Amino acid sequence: MYHRLTSCGTLSGVLRQFARSNSSAKSRWLNRQQSDPFTKEAKVQGLRSRAAFKLQQIDDRFRLFRKNANQSVLDLGYAPGAWSQVALERTSPNGVILGVDILPCNPPRGVNSIQANILSRKTHELIRIFFSKRFQLYQEDQLHRDHGYFQHMLEEVMFLSKQEREAGEATQDVEKHPIDVVISDMYEPWPQTTGFWNNFTNSAYYRMANTSGVAIKDHCMSMDLCDAALIAAIDLLKPGGSFLCKLYTGKEDKLLENRLKRVFKDVQRFKPTASRTESKELYFVGLRKRKDVDKLKVFLG
Ligand SMILES: C[S@@+](CC[C@H](N)C(=O)[O-])C[C@H]1O[C@@H](n2cnc3c(N)ncnc32)[C@H](O)[C@@H]1O
Numbered sequence: 001m002y003h004r005l006t007s008c009g010t011l012s013g014v015l016r017q018f019a020r021s022n023s024s025a026k027s028r029w030l031n032r033q034q035s036d037p038f039t040k041e042a043k044v045q046g047l048r049s050r051a052a053f054k055l056q057q058i059d060d061r062f063r064l065f066r067k068n069a070n071q072s073v074l075d076l077g078y079a080p081g082a083w084s085q086v087a088l089e090r091t092s093p094n095g096v097i098l099g100v101d102i103l104p105c106n107p108p109r110g111v112n113s114i115q116a117n118i119l120s121r122k123t124h125e126l127i128r129i130f131f132s133k134r135f136q137l138y139q140e141d142q143l144h145r146d147h148g149y150f151q152h153m154l155e156e157v158m159f160l161s162k163q164e165r166e167a168g169e170a171t172q173d174v175e176k177h178p179i180d181v182v183i184s185d186m187y188e189p190w191p192q193t194t195g196f197w198n199n200f201t202n203s204a205y206y207r208m209a210n211t212s213g214v215a216i217k218d219h220c221m222s223m224d225l226c227d228a229a230l231i232a233a234i235d236l237l238k239p240g241g242s243f244l245c246k247l248y249t250g251k252e253d254k255l256l257e258n259r260l261k262r263v264f265k266d267v268q269r270f271k272p273t274a275s276r277t278e279s280k281e282l283y284f285v286g287l288r289k290r291k292d293v294d295k296l297k298v299f300l301g
Helices: 002-007 012-035 037-045 051-062 082-090 121-133 149-166 215-236 253-263 295-300
Strands: 072-076 096-101 112-115 179-184 237-248 264-270 281-289
Touching: 037 051, 051 082, 051 237, 051 264, 051 281, 072 082, 072 121, 072 215, 082 096, 082 179, 096 121, 112 121, 121 215, 179 215, 215 237, 215 253, 215 281, 215 295, 237 253, 253 264, 253 281, 253 295
Parallel strands: 072 096, 072 179, 096 112, 179 237
Antiparallel strands: 237 281, 264 281
8 A cells, every 4th residue: 555655656746746845935935034124124123023014014004002001902923022022112111012822932021921822712811811910921820721820810700700790799800801902913823843943933034924825725714813803802902992903815805894894983904015015915903992892793794
């Protein structure tokens, strides 16, 4: 069986071809990265990737961040951390940034982070508690693990709110909508097969773009993650708050735009100049979140 598979080339041939095309795509990508002015500038400025310039340009246009305004910012899919760096700088000195990523990553200095999947309800609860209490997180807290002290706090808050509900009292000090700005640059990560020696998730310069190159696939995956970001915004963002998400464009753009319009009073599409012309990425900005948004109505139309 093994002989038949390899001699007719079905398996090993395909694998060899994949490895060849993958390595030439990789060297094309590396060449482009090395000659790209935004990539060079990001290195000079100590920014973790060229994505920082996209967020700067979006913020120059829409003013998501404010200095000295105690803003709480949730950065979804924050690794390696360039957007968080921009958010921190533009909300200084008292902005609080929480990055959430499904991959492990050391956050930039001054940024808090948890390794978690935004599709999980528990992640929403952790985020809500973090912003309500605004405590300092440390890497070694291992927040995503069930035995971390944060889990203990989560259980305590849930227990207290149950007691308070039963006693007919006002709920405890966890705010329902504690966040001013939600930004999402999420895209499904490639499975890591190499580069383990290289602190991989923190090194955008050595990491290939994680799109598949198949437009319809990129679009559908990206739609799902934009929906997840929108659900987080409905659940956690203050009325009046702002939202930003990246979408790989395709036939369902309009569907997302309509959903966004049910949540925000003002919805805009924007492609910053730092985003490559050949890239299918597009940014949706939602301004002034409406009050009392009904999630079911947003998604069922
Ligand atoms: C393009 S990168 C973000 C780059 C980042 N904005 C920056 O400026 O450095 C997309 C990130 O989304 C994360 N991601 C994808 N799906 C996720 C999920 N369900 N929950 C949390 N993070 C997710 C990936 O792990 C990846 O690190």
